[in-house]
Amino acid sequence: MSNTPLTEGKLVGKAVRRREDPRLLAGRGRFVDDIALPGMLHAQFVRSTVAHAELASVDVSAVLEVPGVVAVFTAEDLELADIVAQLGRPLSEFVPTAMPVLARDKVRYVGEPIAIVVARDAYAAEDGLEAAKVSYATLPPVMSEEAAFADGAPLVHAEAAHNTLVDVSLFATEGIDRIFEVAPCVVEVDTRTGRQNALPLETRGAVAHWDDREEQLVLHTCTQIPHQVRTVTSRCLRLDERAVRVVVPDMGGGFGQKCVVGREEIAAAAAALRLRRPVKWIEDRKDALSASFLAREQHYRARAAFDAEGGILALDTDVVCDMGAYSCYPFTAGIEPLMASAEMPGVYKLPAYRVRGRAVTTNKAPTGPYRGVSRPQYVMVMERLFERAARELGLDPVEIRRRNVITDFPYTGVNNITYDPGSYLESLNLCERLVKDEGWYEKQAAAAAEGRHIGIGYSCFSERTGYGSAAFAQRKMKVVPGFDISEVRMDTSGVVTFTTGTMNHGQSHETTMAQIVADELGLDIAKVRLHQGDTDRITYGFGTFASRSITIGGSAVRLAAAKLGDKLRAIAASRWGVGPDEVELAAGAARRRNTQDVLPYKEIADIAYLQAHLLPKDIEPGLSVTATFDVFNDGTFSNATHACVVELHAGTGQVEILRYVCVEDCGVAINPQVVEGQCRGGIAQGIAGALFEQVTYDAQGEPSATGFMDYKVPTAHEIPDVLIHHLETPCAFTETGAKGAGEGGTIGAPAAVLNAVNDALRPTGVELDHTPITPETVHRALNGAPSLELSS
Known part of the structure; x- marks a missing residue:
């Protein structure tokens, strides 16, 4: 053609x-907030102030007495169908959870929407929230993986035994235990990553109105998946799908947080349908940080066997992902453990593999996709294993990677995924050469002589992109994305x-x-x-x-x-x-x-x-x-190697990034400047996860981060200039020769930063395996605290 x-x-x-x-x-x-329609009303949500409770009563009668308030609706008033995300796996592996648009009988996290207040202006809507009276019969909150699995633990969902939504065991290579018994070198890591917010510049929002001429509900919203929003909205409101039109104006970022269907957009649409007047809802930053879809809270226990020359022999991993209170639509709670389980071997030739992946439900805001989806975490685990094996075997950390990366393509891995041609070894070699050419190893040695702490860390990885219908069907998803x-x-x-x-x-x-x-x-x-x-x-x-x-x-x-x-x-x-x-x-x-x-x-x-x-x-x-x-093979694989140079400051525990190098291959770069922009932005988000961002909770489930005073976001001062080199291995499976480039920067950065920090800490004997890496942890390590906890 x-x-x-x-x-x-x-x-x-x-x-x-x-x-x-x-x-x-x-x-x-x-943007959504720029839309102003005649007669438009404004909405906000009465939200749960407790993490786990039965709803004893919801009294909104006084709300209607607040000046400017036009209406208030609870779950009983709107009678909406629930949002249900399902996998096609047997119930022994996957437990579906129904997420009501507005909480009915029970609340499961602080910030869960209970009622929608509609008023003439945004200020009156906020005032109306104060008049709502919600009584709770509190229940013990489940706030951690350990609490979720504990004997006799409260159940977030009655149908989810042991608070487990997904439990899959995959790729158990025959004889793997024997491999570990006789291997010359076995190394282990126990890694945790902090809960994060994707933090798009534009928070979520919606403007809905009824079009009498078309007999159609029109929903303007900032979503990455307009057709799925239309499908779910029509089902929740019990309308023909033709009667719902979703329109997306300009959008200020999404990063995955907006590629799931939210509850508030549907509630706003339902209010507009009921009132026959336009209704606008704009999420404030507090709700965006604490009650929107979060991500990244994962725990890996992994061990790897190596031969005497540094060749990897086997990998055995247990993955637990804290998915919060509900499954997200359409990806479900399986999105993170299934991603990690299927793709963890990455760029390495792995002969034997066993993995168990679990999704645990807790009394926290639900988890949705965030740029990279589990890959920043499992890449960090793999790279830590290689770093540890290199030390055990007395090998250079780049050399041990060089001996293990895939070089012959197409390559079908132990995970039954076929990798299309890439430049894994070439990117690794070039990245190392660029670091050497700039003299960083000499600078590191000179700094050590002066008592300063400079470290160099690498991360080698692939990014599976262009998932087609066949790839999603392998996950047994009820909604199978793929074609365009x-x-x-x-x-x-x-x-x-x-x-x-x-x-x-x-x-x-x-x-x-x-x-x-x-x-x-x-x-x-x-x-x-x-x-x-x-x-x-x-x-x-x-x-x-x-x-x-x-x-x-x-x-x-x-x-x-x-x-x-x-x-x-x-x-x-x-x-x-x-x-x-x-x-x-x-x-x-x-x-x-x-x-x-x-x-x-x-x-x-x-x-x-x-x-x-x-x-x-x-x-x-x-x-x-x-x-x-559509792509009917296993997808396409972009790849990259990142290198990070850091200096640790003993007085403050600050991690200063001195240099960042990225060698990436996304096939044909349609617009190299755009690709570089994606790469730089992704690296910034990866650095944020490695060093700064984390949502934590107190024992009662109250989130710590409700504003930027508490949620640490890096500024331009903390993000270094990034040297980017492009390699090009055209893809045979796409019409353009391009592979995806949207997530690679985020995937590789946490491992590169963590490895660099550990390299700088090597004289102390301390190794860190958790992120974010806090200044307190670094300060203790550099100053020889005797009771140092070896995780951050």
Whole structure:
């Protein structure tokens, strides 16, 4: 179908300026909170103040007496169906949990919505919350993995024995215990990672109104998955799906937190339906930090066997993920333990593997996906195992990785995943060389002589991207994401509009996908426009997550553009009386090869729309085509190696990052500048998890972090400049040759930072395996505290 190979195009592979920037930088973006409709009301939520309790009574009668309050609704008033996320696994492995839109009989975390207050303005809505009276019959909260598994522990959900929602044991290689018995070297790690908030700049929000003309509920919301929001909203409100339209305006970040269906958006839509007036809800930062979807709280106990030369022989891992109070829709509580279990071997040639993955439910805000989903955690575990084995065997930490990374492709691992070609060894070698060329090893030695503490750490990993239907089906998901659909159409002026089922929230889709279309059709990029985020306009789509936008969505876009190109060539060929192969597309026109004959797209469009009698009988009027794309193999694998250089300050325990190097390979980089932006942003979030961010709770389940005074977010001062080098291994399974690039920075950073800190701590004999790494822990280690706990 293609006119020319994509990599030979004029735009793909170039740092085309972002088309979004003029609008956004000039303040002309349109976000949810910018939407103002006639007669619009404002909503906020009465939320639970306790972590675990039966609801004794919910008295909202006084709320209606507050000036400005128009209505207040509880679960009994709205009678909404629950949100239920399910896996197709047997009940012995997976326990589904029903999440009510508004709590009915029980609350399971501080911040759970109980009632929605609707008022004439946002201030009156907040005042109305104060008048609500909720009585609780408190229950003991379950606030940790240990408490959840304890004998006689309170049950967060009666149906979840031992507070376990998912319990899967996978890949138990025969004879693995014997391997550990005879291996020359066995190392272990016990690793915990802190609970985090994805922290998009724009909090969640929604504006809903009823359209009488269309007999349709229109929901404007900042979501990464508009079609899934439509499906769940229609089911909760018991409406035909046609009667719900979800529209996504500009969105200020998501990072996975917005790729699950929230309760508040549905409640706001229900209130608008009931009142027949527009209702707006904007999440405040306190609720965003404490009651929105969180992530990352995981515990790994892992051991690995190595031979005398440093070759890994076996890996045995127990994974426990604290998923909070409910399963998220559509991914369920299985998202983190299943990801970790399936993909933990990563870039290494692992002969034997055994893993048990569990999702535990606790009285904390629910867990949803966050950039990387378990991969920052299990990569950190793998890299710690290799660091420990290197020390045990007296090997260089880079050399032991070099001996174990996959080099022959395609490679099918012990986890039954087939890895497409990548540059694992090349990225490792180049990253090490860049660090050496800058003289960091010499600087480290000189600093040690001065009594300073500089450490160098590496992280080598892959990022599975472009999960298709086959990959998600292996997880036995009831909702199986995968394919994407794109429509490309040309109007009579020769301008092309195209759609994608993915959802931009900062990834530059308006630019990168337009580059693909413009190259395919030989068209000025100024004449190519993207339309997304409207469930009435886009047939169906699974949105943006798991680095699928360019791999899946971009491939569908290219296929659709190629089909339109075929039609343009066919129409031009019929006018000249030649075959379509005699026609090429360039500079906004069809051109007859080896002649001066040119037919501008405007003239072809006139024929297709206004002079259809001139079309051949086998060509339909109009210039609109649709294409779908799915990946039916195991996905595509981007890869990278990160290196981090840190200095530890004895006086304060501060970890200062002196240098950060990234060598990444995401196949064909459609726009290298955008790829680098994704990489830098991801590394910043990875550093945040390694050193700063954590949501903790007291014994009664009260979250510690309800504002930026408590939730430590790195600033530009803490994030270093990042040296990025690109390698390119084109993907054979996507139409663009691209692999995903959205999550790699976050995946590799925690391990690189932790390894660098441990390298700097080596003279102290202390090793840290937990994140975030606190200044207190580093200070104790450097100052020889005798009772130092070897975790942070």
